[in-house]
Amino acid sequence: MAYVITDLCAGVCEGECVDSCPTDAIDGPLDLQVLLGGGPAADALRKSGVQLYINPDDCIDCGACVAVCPTQAIVHEDDLSPSQERFRGINAAFYGLEA
Numbered sequence: 001m002a003y004v005i006t007d008l009c010a011g012v013c014e015g016e017c018v019d020s021c022p023t024d025a026i027d028g029p030l031d032l033q034v035l036l037g038g039g040p041a042a043d044a045l046r047k048s049g050v051q052l053y054i055n056p057d058d059c060i061d062c063g064a065c066v067a068v069c070p071t072q073a074i075v076h077e078d079d080l081s082p083s084q085e086r087f088r089g090i091n092a093a094f095y096g097l098e099a
């Protein structure tokens with residue numbers, strides 16, 4: 001079982017969830033060092049509309065990332081709404097996996 005990041009992260013993400021994860025299961029199509037560094041460079045990344053994704057093979061279902069997410073973007077795969085369901089596959093696909 002795994003958690004899934006939905007599009008509520010897109011354009012907002014400041015990466016709070018990254019350091020909360022004990023298995024380094026969260027990554028994305030951007031430079032996390034720049035994102036976590038803050039300032040204008042991180043702002044520019046966010047404005048590009050990117051979001052982060054959870055690797056379902058590495059997620060241990062601990063829920064730690066949920067507690068730090070300011071946008072409720074992280075949802076357990078069992079609790080995805082119909083409109084959020086597609087993000088199960090989108091998260092897995094980022095890591096070259098099938099949901």
Ligand code: SF4
Binds near residue numbers: 021024062
């Ligand atoms: S639920 Fe736990 S293991 Fe899974 S991505 Fe979040 S912090 Fe990492």
Ligand code: SF4
Binds near residue numbers: 013
């Ligand atoms: S804490 Fe939430 S909004 Fe911030 S990067 Fe993580 S999933 Fe995205």
